[in-house]
Amino acid sequence: MNIPVVTVGQSREDLVGGLERLHGPVTVVRRCSELPELLAACQSGLARAAVVAEGSEGLTASLVDRLGAVGVAVIALTDSADEAARLRGIGVASALTGVESAVLSDRVEEAVAQVTGGRPRVTHSSSAADTGAALGPVPAEPLNSQEEPALGRIIAVWGPAGAPGRTVVAANIAGELAAEGKSVILVDADSYGASIAAVLGLMDESAGLAQACRLADQGLLDADALRRVATPIATKLGSFRVLTGITRADRWTELRASALAIVLERAKQIAEVVVVDTGFCLEADEELSFDTMAPRRNAATLRSLELADTVYAVGAADPVGVPRLVRGLAELETAVPQAAPIVVMNRVRASSVGRGPERQLRDAWERFGPASELKAFLPEDNAAADAALLGGSLLLEVAPDSPLRRAIAELVCAPVQQKSKTSVFSSTAGRKLKD
Template sequence: MSIPVVTVGEAEEDVVGGLERLHGPVTVVRRCTELTELLAACQSGLARAAVVADGCESLTASLVDRLGAVGVAIIALTDNAEEAARLRGIGVASTLTGVEPAALAGRISEAVAQLTGTPRGAGHGSGVGDTGAALRQLPGEQVDVPPASGAGRIIAVWGPAGSPGRTFIAANIAGELAAEGKSVLLVDADSYGASIAAVLGLLDESAGLAQACRLADQGLLDEDALLKVAIPVTTKLGTFRVLTGITRADRWTELRAAALSLVLERAKAIADVVVVDTGFCLEADEELSFDTMAPRRNAATLRSLEVADTVFAVGAADPVGVPRLVRGLADLESAVPHVSPVVVMNKVRAAAVGRSPERQLRDAWERYGPSSGITAFLPADSSAADAALLGGSLLLESAPESKLRRAIADLVCAPVQRSPRSSVFSSTPRRLLKG
């Protein structure tokens, strides 16, 4: 079957003529004058492949993602080796401008076959809309961060609405892993209320994650560029890096799924563990827009959960927080079916659930909760948490002996002495990060 192709660019005449003379493997169904026209033609289902003969510098990861979502492969014509490398980074096949028609047809067939044979899932939540945040690269700094192994893991910290403590736990997990000697990158991917910078006492004048996504979208994000936009945070026991979140809620369009995927993939090369603080909302929100390819407010959360190796589902241990977590876990299973969350009850205290709070919570969970059992209980310690937040520090600095700090450290296998008198360690927790 002949592959329908659309073309764009001033140099398209020679391309079109050569392909049409082949009379077979591909058929040019429309000649477009600009990328927006090509995008509209592809979204209408007119083509299976797009040949960009001119203007490939305008191709971005988000545009490639949108076309890939409707089953359209892109082939760019360029003689610039650096541009070809950039295009490969965002998933675009390229060939030389003087390519023979038969060779170009073969390249088109290969690109379409590769796209068809690759599981799709990257199209949802992305888009070309961008508010255009100012890109400011920070000067490189020499910081005492352990070298990464090159095969990093991703931990996503998620929880339902109602402030169950996602951000506070994510930040302290990063600190404990850094104290353990691991290379760690903490990412604030909350598109509703980014607050990692506030928790750590950092200036949030620039959104590090938005900068990284911008570079990724343009195919310019390499390991060195990611290190430049990630802020080093030094504690008494170790140093980790942070990609701060968006500085205003209306900048959520900068956290597009395609670009974020590239950022997290690069992050695994510079960190042993990538800790992602996600938003709470899991709605796919197609009903909010007639354009199903428009940017998605929850794309950052959904994509982070999709690619995570471990997902911590955090809920508040009180009569409001527990039902919210139960409903949230059902939503999580529906939105990201392959995830097996590690359920963490936070702010555990007798005043909220009665005597022997862990036993009360576990018994209630076994009767009414979902199939995922509770893995850990984090005790309420408002004085330690308040002191850490007030000083813009982590528990390992402000309250190193607190039960809450020890429980978080134990959750991620940091080498901290357990207190046998604490009911938090009454049962053996599941160790999640070995080695």
Template structure:
């Protein structure tokens, strides 16, 4: 007989666990915890296969539930102890009138279901709110009579929109400029568009759009998701409505200080993205440059990770716009980073855009030089878009806190962003046979080749 050790929290669980012990079955109680801290410590130590919670359930969040699950325990909550919210986060509800046999059976079923779940997970596979079971509980729901909802299945959240991640290597290739203008052009094409600033190193979407009253919208949304209270209405209240050229883009602003990055936990970011993809046609995400996973090899493997937000965005993305600067440093960085991006976003379509194209940094034939280097040293997708460098138009837009469609509607750089938006919305083209471009020995191609051979 396989023993299933259970940890209990709250005095309301005591009569039930006493009855379970008298059954002398496989389910046995190994720890009666006095507070939530003791329960989390016991779960992280791997003392139990299940946790039965009553008092203290209101303090549980998705991040804490993730710690319990990573410790190998399934969560069960007694009915009447914030059970509706926790059920939306994946907990099993034990009915108020359940006898010890029923409770033991629920424990066995919960443990079996947890054991059957895939063990190989990424940054966001252990998600706080399972999208197939998520229940959104609005603020003040505790004061409502929930008797009419007993036994009802939580409403499912079906993802209908697309997520577009804008990524670029370190060195200011123009991620934020691309993200905000791409979101604006998508809105002008009729898309219900959201813009999310998930950069944990240099969040700047709010400043670029002239939003002086910045309130860390993404952090607020993550907090609601962590509590299991992020429904569509809550997300729309958290996002700021920004008017761009007669259209509206919903913006989740970034962190107000860089040291707040622990608020963007992977599970919460994943839940926000899934909810946004359900609510909006396209969600454009400005994500950070760092994709290293070395932080996993730390003493505290459950601690938040600064790169987790970017990795989670790429995992969830349908389209990744990879942006690099058109110079002898930016292009090699982009070339070297693309394999890592492709590995982090295995199901996404990759669109490569070279930004800040100018003769002064790339030679007399800048596009030809980059294509030559790409053909000789690149192993991934070809460059789909070249964005010209127009510092006067870009500076004017930045000074006005606007997008190019408002301040420089006829400029070539704005036309490039319009083309990018159209390509994001269009289905991917079937790969065809492309003729190798003639190698002309451009100065840029030679410099990039020397850089990459180092």
């Protein structure tokens, strides 16, 4: 197997010559003077591996993801233990600057085998240009073996266009789980209309998620850094942390999929449950579908849904919201086939669907809906919802006896008693939510 390699930086004089004298599978096909030139060479299909002999500090998770997308493994040379640890965090293999040519050749072979055997290639086709399948995000790189394993679970709250109540549901899910004694991080990953900060009455001056993504992209996000960036929220029954969303819609480029995957992985290290409020759109950017390296606005939503252990699909229970949810679920199945969403009808009321609204919705769903079963109904309670929004609080604080609050608690807490001991919810099985 021949492995063409490009290099960047001025290392030892015999780095290239040493590899060539081995007469092994590794062949240096180009020497580059800087990282942009190396990236261009790799994107042209010239190489399968890149050796960064100098300037490894310029490597970021986004750059490594772009190289990985075209099947190129990255190996950096450094004598710094801290830099080597940072590089491992963004998926880069490292070696000492004085490494022997034979050892470096072996490292290159190992890195290439990991990229081609452990990570799927990103493929794009014109037929899939309008769906999330065109993105084909790759899984996050394995964590440094010295770090704590990620034991938490990810809950993604998604819904179609039309404000079906994703944010309110996500925020109150986080609150109810915190009230159950879970450690929780709430993440606002909506790249169109982030509003978790407004719902919780927080100062919307900085975007916690964008800060975390920047640190992750640089390989500097560890558990302590994430705790510093996430805003603590205290309620009467428990506390949780929040990564607030972007403050302007045009900042969506800061939510790169590769960096967000690292953020969610780190969040799972410090929290039992990570609740993600996602955006609604599942389409790939059609104008950019020809360019596999261009940032995608909906990548944050798609990556969150791909990494989620549980997906709640929230729809509005009215003649407009139900058809939107049906179409949205079909798009979700195409974009993220493994999602298996739990379908939730929100704002259920007799005035919009007739007497016996739950029965009416179930009958209509069985006749016209997709295969996904309706799992839960959240009743409309405008008074409680308005009071919570006005006070920047959760339902469990301003309206603990609200039927809406109890329905959300049952949605995420009642199944706890039926979970096995291997579940993150098992430690509090049998406990009842206290008002």
